[in-house]
Amino acid sequence: MADSISELELFIQIAAAGSITMAAIKLDSSPPAVSRRLAAMEARLGVRLIERSARRFELTEAGHALLERAQRIVAEVEEAEAEVASHARKLVGRLSIGAMQRLIRTRLAPEVARFAQLHPQLQVEFRLSERPLDLEEDELDILFQIDVPSAANVVARKLTDSRFVLCASPDYLKRRGQPARPDDLLQHDCLCFVRGRHLMNSWTVSEDGVVRDITVEARLASNSGDVLHQWIQGGFGIGMQFLWDVEEELAAGRLVECLAPYTSMSFSLYAVYAYKGYRSPKMEQFLKFLDDRFGDGADAA
Numbered sequence: 001m002a003d004s005i006s007e008l009e010l011f012i013q014i015a016a017a018g019s020i021t022m023a024a025i026k027l028d029s030s031p032p033a034v035s036r037r038l039a040a041m042e043a044r045l046g047v048r049l050i051e052r053s054a055r056r057f058e059l060t061e062a063g064h065a066l067l068e069r070a071q072r073i074v075a076e077v078e079e080a081e082a083e084v085a086s087h088a089r090k091l092v093g094r095l096s097i098g099a100m101q102r103l104i105r106t107r108l109a110p111e112v113a114r115f116a117q118l119h120p121q122l123q124v125e126f127r128l129s130e131r132p133l134d135l136e137e138d139e140l141d142i143l144f145q146i147d148v149p150s151a152a153n154v155v156a157r158k159l160t161d162s163r164f165v166l167c168a169s170p171d172y173l174k175r176r177g178q179p180a181r182p183d184d185l186l187q188h189d190c191l192c193f194v195r196g197r198h199l200m201n202s203w204t205v206s207e208d209g210v211v212r213d214i215t216v217e218a219r220l221a222s223n224s225g226d227v228l229h230q231w232i233q234g235g236f237g238i239g240m241q242f243l244w245d246v247e248e249e250l251a252a253g254r255l256v257e258c259l260a261p262y263t264s265m266s267f268s269l270y271a272v273y274a275y276k277g278y279r280s281p282k283m284e285q286f287l288k289f290l291d292d293r294f295g296d297g298a299d300a301a
Helices: 002-017 020-026 031-045 061-086 101-118 170-176 182-187 225-233 243-252 281-294
Strands: 050-052 057-059 093-100 122-129 142-145 154-168 190-195 198-200 202-207 210-215 218-222 238-242 256-258 266-274 298-300
Touching: 002 020, 002 031, 002 061, 020 031, 057 061, 061 093, 093 101, 093 281, 101 122, 101 142, 101 281, 142 281, 154 243, 154 281, 170 256, 182 202, 182 210, 190 225, 218 225, 225 238, 225 243, 238 243, 266 281
Parallel strands: 093 122, 093 142, 190 218, 190 238
Antiparallel strands: 050 057, 142 266, 154 238, 154 256, 154 266, 154 298, 190 198, 202 210
16 A cells, blocks of 8 residues: 555656656656656556657656546545644644735735744645646645635635725825825826736726726836835835735835725635645644634635
């Protein structure tokens, strides 16, 4: 049984690496050794799993079918081991968490680190990306996002509600003046976020009871939340931020909210995970920890 699980783990690593050589590097082995183990597995099963040559590395139909089952089996074995280990009140194994880069500047990263401190035998991996992440493709246990996923096989646990704010430094507003109405933004230097190839320069406002989008001209744009925040602090223009990222600076007067009566850009933060009918102890404890920290937890399939 142990040998079979080891073979499945090897096959998953090879498929994820995309080559024998890369898999050998990740496994701290040699390409010939990895190739021999794969060949022995194929001989035992009596089927070719990967078509491989100098120019080609591609899973066969049988390889794709095995990979899907292997990933489920290995995950279930890891969960079973973690459940047994939890009886000793110690979380072990690996917890893989993902989030869009711009979400983590002040709110999420510290909470992940605090949870890891509470469970020193648990390996916590926090993956960040400028592109949208996927639970299955990116092999994540939990994904933070600000919209409810449409997939039917996931659960979205609401953590908290918040809103976006438009803000600028006092120096910038002293030079350029405070915008009085949304259309005044068209005469200001606007700092915009870029997601992939999409420039997020359409800002939602509510004026005279009518909700509309105003398209601003991006004076500066970046795909980094940190860079955008630095530009706003530096007095380069007006930008949109998560409230939790700037509330201390707003309270201290280092930043000033703009057009507060007109902005209506609210959102909810969710912890998303795959529905399996069972949550591993490490996921159960992490979700409970988030509920305690955020206070608004509720599951929605």
